[in-house]
Amino acid sequence: MTHQLPIRVYYEDTDMAGIVYHANYLRYIERARSDWVRELGVDQREMKNENGLVFVVRRIEADYLAPARLDDLLVVETETVQLTGVRWILEQKVKRGEDVLFQALVTVVTMTDTGHPTRMPAIIRQRVH
Structure with a gap:
């Protein structure tokens, strides 16, 4: 199961060289994860x-492969690599057409709103597989 989120590059996304500022790729992949979770219900x-549970990014391993530029239409592709009782590992790619510009391996965990680790919600385990 792969989720796709289209993103247009706006002037505010770019740096002085006219390319997407590196931190914005992290914003793009965050939006894609949030959008996918919403689509999962x-x-x-x-x-x-209601449950005091929040998702937290525990780890990101990222590779910047090529620049995106103003007005590019990008697609963020997200898919599950592994889902266990306590962690959700996702591969996320930012693409322009077939070209992969950025890719990341993201580990998401669940914590209580007081900061204690907890099991991944059953709804995620049920709907992702």
């Missing part, structure tokens, strides 16, 4: 308010 605000 998980309301993160409700998850926090």
Whole structure:
């Protein structure tokens, strides 16, 4: 199961060289993960308010491969690499057409709103597989 989120590069996304500022790729992949979780039927605000659970990025391994530029139409592809009871590992790619510009391996865990680790919600385990 692969999720896709289209993103247009705006002037505010670029640096003085006219290319996407490196930190914005992290924003793009965050949006894609949030969008996918929403499409899976998980309301993160409700998850926090009712169960005291939040998703937290524990680790990101990222590679910047080629620059994106103003007005490019990008697609963020997200897919599950591994899902266990306590962690969700995702591969995310930012592409322009078939060209991969950025790729990351992201480890997401769940914590209580007081900062204690907890198991991944059952709804995620059920809907991702």
